[in-house]
Amino acid sequence: xxxxxxxxxxxxxxxxxxxxxxxxxxxxxxxxxxxxxxxxxxxxxxxxxxxxxxxxxxxxxxxxxxxxxxxxxxxxxxxxxxxxxxxxxxxxxxxxxxxxxxxxxxxxx
Amino acid sequence: xxxxxxxxxxxxxxxxxxxxxxxxxxxxxxxxxxxxxxxxxxxxxxxxxxxxxxxxxxxxxxxxxxxxxxxxxxxxxxxxxxxxxxxxxxxxxxxxxxxxxxxxxxxxxxxxxxx
Numbered sequence: 001x002x003x004x005x006x007x008x009x010x011x012x013x014x015x016x017x018x019x020x021x022x023x024x025x026x027x028x029x030x031x032x033x034x035x036x037x038x039x040x041x042x043x044x045x046x047x048x049x050x051x052x053x054x055x056x057x058x059x060x061x062x063x064x065x066x067x068x069x070x071x072x073x074x075x076x077x078x079x080x081x082x083x084x085x086x087x088x089x090x091x092x093x094x095x096x097x098x099x100x101x102x103x104x105x106x107x108x109x
Numbered sequence: 110x111x112x113x114x115x116x117x118x119x120x121x122x123x124x125x126x127x128x129x130x131x132x133x134x135x136x137x138x139x140x141x142x143x144x145x146x147x148x149x150x151x152x153x154x155x156x157x158x159x160x161x162x163x164x165x166x167x168x169x170x171x172x173x174x175x176x177x178x179x180x181x182x183x184x185x186x187x188x189x190x191x192x193x194x195x196x197x198x199x200x201x202x203x204x205x206x207x208x209x210x211x212x213x214x215x216x217x218x219x220x221x222x223x224x
Contacts, residue, residue: 034212043200043215044152087151095142096165097202097213099151 001026002100006088009104017078021103023071023088034089035062035073038102044087048073078107111136113203113216114183121222128188128195130219134203141184142202142213143176152200158184191223 006023013019025033032051036044048055050071054063061074075082088100114133122128134141139160144152157165158178169176173191178184188195198220202213 041198041220043217045215046212049212093165095140095157095204096154096168097142097144097152098154099144101151 003027003092003098004088004090004100006086006100007103009085009102010106011103012106012108013078015078015080015107015109017107018074018076019078019105020075021073021086021088021105023073023100025069025071025088025090025098027090027092028066028069030090030092032091033062033064033071034091034097035060035071036087036089036099038085038087040084044099047086075105078105080107080109083107113138113201113214115199115201115216115219117219118217119220119222121224122191123224124192125190128191128221130186130188130199130201130221131183132186132201132203132216133183134201135205135214138203138205138214140204140206141178142204143184143186144200144202144215146198146200146218148197155186188221191221193223196221196223 035047037047038044048062050062059076063072085102085104087102090098141158143155146152154168156176173189175187198218200218201216204211204213
């Protein structure tokens with residue numbers, strides 16, 4: 001089993017849609033989690049941190065289910081500018097980030 | 110406050126040549142990480158360094174790859190005798206602390222192409 005697994009993409013949605021991405025992780029000892037966003041040929045940028053059951057920031061909501069070792073990212077009212085690859089990230093130890101392969105989102109008019 | 114800087118942004122090498130990638134962390138950050146992203150894949154951890162020390166190199170290939178973070182100057186990722194399979198984007202990240210909750214800030218990456 002991979003350390004971090006994500007929904008296969010791509011997700012093609014119209015503007016205004018709500019879309020959810022799933023991520024599972026294998027290390028039950030993991031305490032913190034991140035969602036990063038990566039635009040084509042650019043560096044990853046932190047979107048949200050998740051330390052407890054969840055986190056909400058505007059149109060973005062991240063939820064954590066420790067029992068199932070599952071993290072989700074919900075995007076409401078999708079914008080064209082949300083088109084990107086979303087990376088589920090689980091730190092290992094103090095310093096090593098383990099990245100999922102990413103889920104590609106394409107928002108169309 | 111400048112972010113993480115990497116240079117060059119693009120690097121072309123022929124098989125057998127050496128590639129040197131440079132990373133200057135954000136001001137005040139003493140922890141540097143290198144990640145590699147192969148085409149159509151996720152980022153993979155390579156190495157974690159503090160000033161003058163390699164802390165974790167568990168993701169580094171055993172041969173041809175080395176990294177350093179000297180007391181003065183940028184961190185360097187060095188790839189000797191490059192092969193086509195080394196073609197990838199190499200991202201550097203930095204953080205002020207070494208903590209699983211601490212955000213790592215990424216540089217723009219160096220895209221290495223091996224001909």
